[in-house]
Amino acid sequence: MVKSWLRAALIGAVAALAFAGPASAQGVLKIAYLEGLSGPFGNVGEVGLRHLQFAAERINEKGGVLGQKIEVVPFDTKTSPQEAQLVFKQLVDQGIRYMMQGNGSAVALALSEAMGKHNARNPDQTVLYMNYGAVDPALTNDKCNFYHFRFDADVDMKMQAMTNYMAAQKGIAKVYLINQDYSFGQSVAKAARAMLTQKRPDIQIVGDDLHPLGKVKDFAPYVAKIKASGADAVVTGNWGNDVALLIKAAKDAGLTADFYTYYAGGLGTPPVIGEAGVGHLKQVTVFHSNIGGSGTVANVEAYRKRFPDSKDDFYWTSIMNAMTMLTMAMEKVKSTDPTKVAPALEGLKIDTITGEVTMRADNHQAVQPIFISTFSKTNGKDVKFDVERTGFGFKTDARIEAKDTVLPTTCKFQRPKG
Amino acid sequence: MSVMFSWRRLLVWAATAAVMIVAPLVFTQGFAVSMLSQMGIAIIFALSYNMLLGQTGMLSFGHAVYFGLGAFFSAHALNAIGAGTFGWPVSLLPLIGGVAGLVFGVIFGYVTTKHSGTPFAMISLGIAEMVAACSLMFPSFFGGEGGISTDRVVGEAVMGITFGPSLQVYYLIAAWCFVCMIAMFALTQTPLGRMANAVRDNPERARFVGYNPTRVRFLMLSLAGFFAGIAGALEVINFELITAERLGTVASGNVLLMAFIGGIGHFYGPIIGAVLVTFLQSALSNYTQAWLLYFGLFFLVMILFAPGGIASLITLHKPVVQTRMLGRLALPYVAAAASAAVLMLGLVALVEMLYHIETKAEQVGTVMSLFGRQLDAATAQPWIVAAIILIAGGGLLAFVGRFVRSAWNDVTVAANQAKGA
């Protein structure tokens, strides 16, 4: 019994030593990419990885940063907060000082916390965290961290943009809220109610449903309820199948209300929705392929050329912006030391294809324009590019300027001394 | 096994303790230590699971419920300790988790243990689904998707132990793991443990001799809940975070895999399984994205060809080793291992090429390195070669398998004769 136990443990540990090899080679700047790369959300992680690769290749073509080439090192978090913490230990062991993550606020919160503890305990091994898509407001408010930078707009900023737009729509009188029953969905419902009643007191909230996350197969009963309520706009934070099935069921029942969503354009959703969403499915994002401008077209086409077989599209401007800002900050301080780079990122302004993007110094949240767009058939003009080769794309309804999306913050992070 | 005190058994436990003490001194990297900690937690959890499956014959698909609920209660307790509203030493936090697990074991056990066999399995799954669904509905207790995070460095340091450094946490986990192992082993020696075996093997007969199978199942489930809760609390201390996914059905399935692969028929089986599975899940995922698939196939192969798990394979070879006849099996085993390796080579090559085409081809091109060789997955040649290797390996294995079987039969007959003589 002991023998076998010992043997198993020894073999395990020896192998553990073998794969956790030590520090990096000279002249290479390693960026860890932490995302679920296996299991049900593996495909979503792959999309971000392609974008990071895309961004890194561009920087390397121009000679890298401070003479160092950027190397992307993917780690599989299995989309689990606990696993992410283990992976974090691994990348620290490997001497990597920069990491990027963006799928799932649960993982992001765990990572930010683990990084905070690590940086406090090991100041000589400080790690910097670039968040490209985890949108829980807490990350730049109550639970903010000096070494965490967010390049996407958070839930509340997007809700601010969405409700600004909705308030201007005279046709909206009755609004229905339907969301997934977990922290994100609940916060969407709360923010929507608060902001709508403040901006348009005459709007009636005729329903506020929470349904379990990913468990509802048949949305027909919910749609019947929405229809019975007489709502002319529906606000939902649903993502994945929960938004796709909702839209399909609405189409089946002949519901004509507009759907205001966060994730209608999320990977894998448009192909399921198809025709059903045309004309009244809206999304609020910091980017979509049809915002116009030659830079946008060039990027979308370059991405398609680079990854011709993938059905996904150029989407994560936040990853591009993160890498641009990072290299600018590094060049400014002539160092790749996170303790010097982090302060240099604060207040940094860059011109991007969507407009000017600024990194706020008080909570490390990027401020940028936000777009409201509608799911439409491609027409070669204002809907030039489709999503996931479906023949459908998004058409800009409105552009909310960066300054109108700024919200107060409760963030009080500890700045490193010196 | 005899109930009497034996020097041999003492030696085994002492050696186990020694391994646990020495392990982190040998593997000092941050990641290695945290993996060892995880293994310790997994061992407790898998052993507690085996109290149900291996010892009482109850196949549960919801054991992570007790682990998770124990963890959430101890996370809240730890936060209360940190806030100063609750005085309790951190090192005894697992008791709180254990009691929480026990309480829910009693509640759910009352409903589920009226059944056995397949209905029990289904009901345990239903309850697990229900708890998992509820966990997202009540964010103030379960913390929503972000879970409940805590800080284990609270209260005054006792003899310089703050539980800040992960090595201190490892030793705390190791100590609890050791105590729980002994406790669960001792349980198998008690009348309850024996009754559980009787209920597993023949509930009717157990009833005839005057034991109520439902009550035995109920007691075992409650106690298993207690140990699972301890494991959950240790997880909270280790990660300083607990999320709802830890009580979901995936986590329940995972502990089932650990216990089964290790071997549910032996007390030490789940220990092997916990160590091996924890290691594989961390290590394999670093090498290949297809690890879930390999894992599933490994599990299927184990059920088809070694349903007793690794532990039973070891036990089977005990008489052979004792009679010094292992040498006679060496040649067939080497041949079988070689042909299995050929089969694996073909299979892994095919799967890896498929995954490469599916996910990576565009970032790095279709040229990939496989077993230290460069090949282009877009051409037909590597596929054909891999397929040939796969088929050849399969054929070889089927061929060699016959020899292994006959050699095995010869050896066991001879071993039995030698023992009898």
Next chain:
Amino acid sequence: MEFFLVTLLNSLSYGLLLFMLSSGLTLIFSMMGVLNFAHASFYMLGAYFAYQTSRYVGFWPALVIAPLAVAALGALTERYGLRTVHKYGHVAELLFTFGLAYTIEEVVHLIWGRAPVPYRIPEILEFSAFSIYSTQYPAYRVFMMLVSVAMLVGLYLVLTRSRIGMIIQASLTHPDMVQALGHNVPRVFMLVFAGGAALAGLAGVIGGNAFVTDPGMAVSVGTIVFVVVVFGGMGSLAGAFIASLIIGAVQTFSVAFDYSLLTLFGSIGIKVNPDSGWMELWKVTIAQAAPVLPYLLMVAMLIVRPKGLMGTREG
């Protein structure tokens, strides 16, 4: 009234789909004592096969081909998997199907990717069959119900009119006697398993495009089907039928009720402290809890009547 009628129809179509899944599971369980964990995986495979074949030959041939392909897979599973592990007992059989479900999901990932596939309903059925007041009722849902009912009638005829059906039926109530009569030949097992898989596959063909075809679809229906089978009574086809309709109705109708315990307290005059930690629990409405209700129903059923609705034996 409009809402009630629409919801009634929705609940009926959902319940019938559940029955298509649970009938196969019940048949296999009654005959072989095996709870097929991979049953929902066959449902998923049915949808994927239909997606793949419909790309080449269209939906209608796929409606036949896909269930047959799933049946063939089911037969192989029984012949080379279950039969091998049978000697190790029911737990090993159950674990085998569990491992199979796990592996099938990964294989689906490998072949079709992790995102949903665009498996659409045929255009010929893409219109609204009729309107109830202002709500349109899609033709495809009517079609789903028709297929379900046709399957129900077909199953009934096979079970009551054919020789193999007689054997299967007998084994529902008197498994030992059937065995004693020497009927329990492996071939019957294989046929039943393949037949059950085919039913699940058929459900996948018509459910996959009505809802969504993705690698998560097996998990999402798997447990609810188990609930149906336990609720209806293990091994009872009639029980599974009634349970399917009840669970379908409960899940569909409960969405409409925005009542919570708070409402109840309010109506009987109990005041609740809004800052209480239990507030979150009191505030949960029936609509919010809709998908959890089947599990609650199951637990309640087990306490009141452990055999389930129409069950005759306990596992």
